[in-house]
Amino acid sequence: MSVRQSLLAILDQGPCYGYQLRAEFARRTGATWPLNVGQIYNTLDRLERDGLVEKGDVDEQGHVYWHITDAGSLEVREWLRAPVERAPRDELAIKLTVAATLPGVDAADVIRTQRSASQAQLDELRGAAYTGPAGPEEVAWSLVTDARVFAAEAELRWLEHAQERLARQGADAVVLELSTDRPKRGRPSQRGAA
Known part of the structure; x- marks a missing residue:
């Protein structure tokens, strides 16, 4: 599950601060996947680095409100339209x-x-x-x-x-015994090529 896209989708509804995002994520996922606040802020920092969110106003309690950018809203729309691919590594x-x-x-x-x-x-x-x-x-x-x-x-x-x-x-x-074939390391030899 993508925490990144989920947080972006929440921010697409309006500006939020970190703990507020955490509470909204819990509300919207039935509180079945708890996120720690450090994970929220690390994700927000990466989203900001990628130009998908921006820091906004700070309220009287010191909460920094994050705003989604146009690029972030576009990513949310693309995420919601795209099918989820199950991981092949089970x-x-x-x-x-x-x-x-x-x-x-x-x-x-x-x-x-x-x-x-x-x-x-x-x-x-x-x-x-x-x-x-x-x-x-x-x-x-x-x-x-x-x-x-x-x-x-x-x-x-x-x-x-x-x-x-x-x-x-x-x-x-x-049952498979260890193979006697030895994988080769590195690139194939360039001898004879010219």
């Missing part, structure tokens, strides 16, 4: 594929351990109850929680699929 998939290809590792045990943890997370998510005010904050919390529930359910389905696939292959069928 830590669980990588862990399981490496475990399945190592001699002496019981990939089924790795799957059982993960399935137990994933099921516990799913149970916790399903049992979670919103405790804040009714209204938009509740909808935001529900959307984020629902997304996490669906992701946990999908993970459990994938683990079941992986276990079945590995069982069909046979435990030793996917």
